[in-house]
Amino acid sequence: MAGRGPDGVTRHRALIEASRLFAARGFHGTSTRDIAEAVGVRQPTFYRHFASKTAILAELLDADLLPALKRIRTALAAExxxxxxxxxxxxxxxxAILRLPYDxxxxxxxxxxxxxxxxxxATRREQMHHLTTTxxxxxxxxxxxxxxxxxxxxHAITGLLLEVVRERGAAPSPAPEKRALEVADFVLRATLADPTRLPDIRQESANLSSRWNQPTAAPLSPGVS
Amino acid sequence: MAGRGPDGVTRHRALIEASRLFAARGFHGTSTRDIAEAVGVRQPTFYRHFASKTAILAELLDADLLPALKRIRTALAAExxxxxxxxxxxxxxxxAILRLPYDxxxxxxxxxxxxxxxxxxATRREQMHHLTTTxxxxxxxxxxxxxxxxxxxxHAITGLLLEVVRERGAAPSPAPEKRALEVADFVLRATLADPTRLPDIRQESANLSSRWNQPTAAPLSPGVS
DNA sequence: CACATAGGCTATCGATCTATAGCTTTACGC
DNA sequence: GCGTAAAGCTATAGATCGATAGCCTATGTG
Structure with a gap:
């Protein structure tokens, strides 16, 4: 029951469990013991995988923010x-957020x-907001x-996003595509000068995003394949 | 520097400061010492005003939930x-939420x-959601x-509300009326079958809510007048 | 002016939290 | 098959947390 080699399984599970605990009780309300116990190891083992409690939060934030920044930059540059x-x-x-293994x-x-x-x-989050505003x-x-x-x-977009992931709960969403389309439609209905254009925009948007997905068919799941 | 009689000032300030600290660092991330220091008293003095740390959160929740339940019930019963x-x-x-002294x-x-x-x-929050859904x-x-x-x-409404109060920060919003109208318009633009009806609906809505405000011109601010 | 009480204080207890030290065991490369 | 390193463990230090005990003082009422 100790030392099983560098397979990275515990580390990967810790990220998932930590994200769920942070969602349920907040960062400050979650202890390193809570995370370790959810994974099935003792508390000090946590520090074999992360330098500090804050480090695991930083990694989770980056897993969300870095791809999101890429997406908004792609959208800004698209024709x-x-x-x-x-x-x-x-x-x-x-x-993409609904498909993340993390909560x-x-x-x-x-x-x-x-x-x-x-x-x-914090800087990346700031950039995200700035680019969305642009x-x-x-x-x-x-x-x-x-x-x-x-x-x-x-702010409305941020609120919608947070509430959608809040609704999905811990498990990956059963229908991410559907929810994603609902959010996009909701925002555009509320902001379009001519709402009757929505069907056309949906069509064009589908074409555009399918072009984005083609070049980068990257695999996911670090560790457990 | 002790015992100044039953004026309720410290208690009132504790509610305000606690709400700000909960917003900034979360409930678990805020200590009773933090609250006491923000008010300018020592930590045990906190317990002269609240039975526990949870009690102050319960009071803040009620200050938001009880009037909100009244409002949604009024809206459901209106003609x-x-x-x-x-x-x-x-x-x-x-x-109303933007005018609350609490964060x-x-x-x-x-x-x-x-x-x-x-x-x-938790029950009241559940009722709120149920009535809104209705x-x-x-x-x-x-x-x-x-x-x-x-x-x-x-969920979209909840997300919008939370983000609007998040945006306003700690101080009471400078223009609650404007933001409130923006939120109502945003949601109805996104959900109305015929968006061209929005101007009419705004007019009728203004008439209706002015009728609600007339009978109950209640004073606010407990303690400091 | 006496005195009850609200509201402040110091001191402290026991629990819990983050993090470190140091030992042990398993898996893998050579 | 041996050694190194990854990854587990126990024990514990040091800080902080929520809450209680007990004392002191200012205020307002009679």
């Missing part, structure tokens, strides 16, 4: 109207990003979206 | 179309409602709202 790019971004973003509900709850060891993650601004400037306050839309 | 009542409810609800951001974050001492509050269902059944998944709308 299509702002409304189509916004729809495609929301669609792919929500689908991201608790990662942005308390202002944990102000912890001194998480300045990198995308919405392009839509408003082009006249495709109504003259709505950009920051409000940004 | 108007479902869409108008939904708009009026969202409008008055967001405005409600942290109250619903971690699954703190599962604490054994908070079963009453109101949305009426709108869909009447054909005024599109055939959207009720639970999704419920």
């Amino acid at each position: 299509a109207g702002p409304a189509v790019r916004l729809h495609a971004y929301l669609h792919t973003d929500v689908a 991201v509900r608790g990662l942005y709850n308390d202002d944990v990003l102000e912890l001194p060891d998480l300045t990198d993650q 995308l919405v601004d392009q839509g408003i400037a082009s006249g495709e979206l109504i003259a709505i306050e950009t920051d409000f839309v940004q | 108007a179309g479902p869409a108008v009542r939904l708009h009026a409810y969202l409008h008055t609800d967001v405005a 409600v951001r942290g109250l619903y974050n971690d699954d703190v409602l599962e604490l054994p001492d908070l079963t009453d509050q 109101l949305v269902d009426q709108g869909i059944a009447s054909g005024e709202l599109i055939a959207i998944e009720t639970d999704f709308v419920q």
Whole structure:
């Protein structure tokens, strides 16, 4: 019952269990004992895999933020109207988050990003918001979206995302595609100057995001294959 | 520097400071020492005003939930179309929450409602969601709202509310009326079968909610007047 | 002016938390 | 088949947490 070689299974399970515990009780409300016990090892074993309690949170945040930054950058650079790019971004973003093996509900709850060891993650989060705002601004400037306050839309999107992952609970969502489309449609219905264009935008968005998915058919699941 | 009579000032300030600290660091991440120090007293003095750390959270939750339950019940019983009542409810609800002296951001974050001492509050939160769902269902059944998944709308509303109060930060919002109207408009644009009806609905909603405000012109601010 | 009480204080207990030290066992490369 | 390193363990240090005990003082009422 000890030392089973470098297979990375415990580490991978710790990330998953920690994300669920953070979602259920918050970062501060979860102890390293809780995480270790959920994995089935003793508390000090936690420190064989992570330098600190904050380090595991940083890794979970990066697993969410780094791909998300890639997605919003892709959406900003794509060749299509702002409304189509916004729809495609929301669609792919929500689908990707719902497919994560981690439970991201608790990662942005308390202002944990102000912890001194998480300045990198705080910066990335800031960039995310800025780039999303830029995308919405392009839509408003082009006249495709109504003259709505950009920051409000940004917050509305964030709220929708958080609540959708909150709803899915711990297990990966049963229908990520459906929920993702619902979120994208919801936001665009609420912001489009001409809502009757939604069907066309959905079509274009589907074409665009399918083009994104083609080149990068990357495998997932670190450790357990 | 001790014993200043029953003025209730410290208790009132403790509620405000605790709500801010819960928002910033979560319930578990906030110690009774933190709250006491923010108020300017020593930690044991906290227990002269609250039976436990959980008790202060229960009181903050009730300050939000009890009036909110009243508002949703009023909206369900009002004489108007479902869409108008939904708009009026969202409008008055967001405005009321933004006017609260407390920072409600942290109250619903971690699954703190599962604490054994908070079963009453958990029940009320459950009722809130149920009644909101009912109101949305009426709108869909009447054909005024599109055939959207009720639970999704419920979650979208919750996400919007939480993010709006998150955005306002600690201080009472500078323009609660404006934000409240933005939220109500946003949700109805996203769910109305015929979005061109929004101006009419806004008008009717304004009439309806002004009627609600008339009979109950209650004063606020317990303690400090 | 006496005195009851609200509301402050110091001191401290027992539990729990993060993290480290140091030992032991298993798996894998050579 | 032997040694190294990964990965487990026990024990424990040091800090902090929620909560209680017991004392002191200012205030308001008679």
